[in-house]
Amino acid sequence: MVIAIGFEGSANKLGIGIIQDGVVLSNPRHTYITPPGEGFLPRDTAKHHREHALDILQAALQEAKITPEQIDVVCYTKGPGMGAPLISTAVVARTVAQLWKKPIVAVNHCIGHIEMGRLITGAVNPTVLYVSGGNTQVISYSEKRYRIFGETIDIAVGNCLDRFARVLKLSNDPSPGYNIEQLAKKGEKFLELPYAVKGMDVSFSGLLSFIEERAPVLIKKGEYTPADLCMSLQETIFAMLVEITERAMAHCCSQEVLIVGGVGCNKHLQDMMRKMAEERDAVLYATDERFCIDNGAMIAQAGLEMFKCGMTSPLDDTFCTQRYRTDEVLVKWRD
Amino acid sequence: MERVLIKQGAEGKLYSSEFYGKPCIVKERFTKSYRHPALDKSLTTQRMKAEARALLRCRMSGIECPALYMVDIESRCIIMERVLNSVTVREYTRTLQEKDDAKNLLSLAKQIGEVLGRLHSNNIIHGDLTTSNMLIKGYGENSRIILIDFGLSYFDSVAEDKGVDLYVLERAFLSTHPNTEALFQVILDTYKDNNKTGAEDVMKKLEEIRMRGRKRTMVG
Structure with missing residues (x-):
């Protein structure tokens, strides 16, 4: 049994989800909502993520009824997305990974969406x-x-x-x-x-x-x-x-x-x-x-597949990038 | 006349039939129920006209394509020549790749480049260049390329539009046939030789469009 936790914050949603072998244990999310007529700006969005990260993390663990020791791997969104929000979320993922002494997997956001879609719908x-x-x-x-x-x-x-x-x-x-x-x-x-x-x-x-x-x-x-x-x-x-x-x-x-x-x-x-x-x-x-809109579980799901193929990232490589094409990732977990 | 459904493409249904004793393809752009009726009607008419015009212009410019037999806007059908003994370039490329036939792959790439160069030097923009939209008749040195599916085509002399046309092909080519970057370069090189007046500007535009293409992955 493998348990993965995923951190997603590439745009205006902060999501943290926990997945155990294809079953979503928890997937709380908080959205930064701006007034009508305005879009969301990177700096304010990053601030939103920082303010809510710990509450959402707490909620994810409580709802899943697990302790940090039970988690096998920490996954986070490497990109693509807005720089500041991506980094603010990655910092949280890196910190808990070191506190809990767990391996890290850097996930492509788009791959997260695809793998979550395949998991939930059963599309082959x-x-x-x-x-x-x-x-x-x-x-x-x-x-x-x-x-x-x-x-x-x-x-x-x-x-x-x-x-x-x-x-x-x-x-x-x-x-x-x-x-x-x-x-x-x-x-x-x-x-x-x-x-x-x-x-x-x-x-x-x-x-x-x-x-x-x-x-x-x-x-x-x-x-x-x-x-x-x-x-x-x-x-x-x-x-x-x-x-x-x-x-x-x-x-x-x-x-x-x-x-x-x-x-x-x-x-x-x-x-x-x-x-x-x-x-x-x-x-x-x-x-x-629940699963179409950015969420943490999708990052955990793609990360879990990558983890099973040994695709973990050394701490030095756990950076973020705004540009990260879907076809750059070698999909080792599919035939 | 008896019609046999042979394929459902993105644009409509393709039937095999006979037109006054000649083998033909009936391309029916049936009503797409997912589209708003006003939009569907306008798009269908536009595309039937575009296809008929381009088929004529290609033949006048010596570019091989099916002969146009009849257009019936009312029943949303275009009737054209059925190209006998042909396969799509997509299948042909796969076959050559499986056999590791580098010689014939190279001559295929040259042929594609030549046809496209001529197409663009006559200011015809295909609009949907993929290896599925090219047929090939014969094998190796004795083969000929026939262009099909002109629904998204139009006429323009601007380098930008020709660049986008090649960009569309590049993306479709490389995603359909992985690891063929060198082969695509041969297509471009032969294209330049066959479109002497405009190729330089088109290549510059293509470069620009590729850069634009990468930008999109920024925000997710």
Whole structure:
């Protein structure tokens, strides 16, 4: 029996989770929420993580009903992510690892999402759509690497949604994307927006400038309501994502699709993906907000797989990096 | 006419059939229920037009592609020539890699570079270059490449768009066929020889786009 604890803090969520051989024992999380119209800045986010680290750690241990002695390995997010929040979380992981005299595993954030998705849904070898505030990638596994078939060539899909939420001054609680999703349900009138798909890649920046510029005018004139615009935005960007995922599935002859990352808990995106999958006799795997949104257990899960293959990091190498591509990691634990 | 479903691609369903006695492919861009109806209609029309236009322009420029037989916007179908005795370059590359046939891999890369150079010197942007979207007829020295799937294509003379076209291929090529960096360089080198006027600018853009490409992994 192997028990792993994972520390995640690459963006505005601080999560600490404990996993024992594929079973989540605890997974508490605290989110730094900014006022409407504002994003989260690295320094303030790091401060948030520092303030809550010990409480969350305590909660994780208590809920799992284990003592530090029982833990076999400490895992933390090495990257990609925002520098200051990453470092503030890594410091906690390094400190407890030395106090408890446990080995450390440095985990790639994206790999954490994929491994958690596979664990929770039981998907064997899916085409993965990884969508969050900082990442938009279509990934497929082959020959010991998670290979990126398509991605955004400018901003991430979650970033596009967040920034539009700021234009409308929507609340950031629980997340801007969630509030866009709710408002979009009331939308009726479709506004055609720029649609930019380049093979298996997508681009959102042109679309964002287009709608950012026109939204205030269209709403003021009463031609479109904020709900109409949220609906049109979601319909367009999700259609782009489903299309590139389908293209990758056709190219790789894959019959499984898995959605991970924060935007992945959007029910409408899941519904669209499910329809696409059904039309080609494929299966959709998705999870809910507990595991889609950044959390500690996903880092523990990926770390556990790495630990079993002997991929621990010496203390000198337990640094963080803002840029860390999914395909840089040698996936020793899969065939 | 009898239709046999042969493949469901990302764009639609492909049927094998006959058009006035000639073997043909019927490409049906069926209604995608996941898309908003207004968006679906607009995209489907756009892509059918794009595909028909590009097929014509390729043939006029001496680039091999299936002959276009009929376009029916109403039933969302394009009917075109079925290229007999061909496989996708994706399968062909795999076969050559399994046999460790370096000589034919090299000549394949040269052929791809040559076709793409000619495509771009005629200002045709394919929009979805992958090894699945190229067919190959014959084997080794006696083979010919036929480009297909022009739904995302358009015409432009700008280096940026040609650069993105090559970038899309590079990413698809390297992720589909691991450890082929050297081979892709041969494609680019032959491309330069076949697109004399614009290749230099396109290569500069490609370099730029690759740098842009890396930035994205910053925040997670």
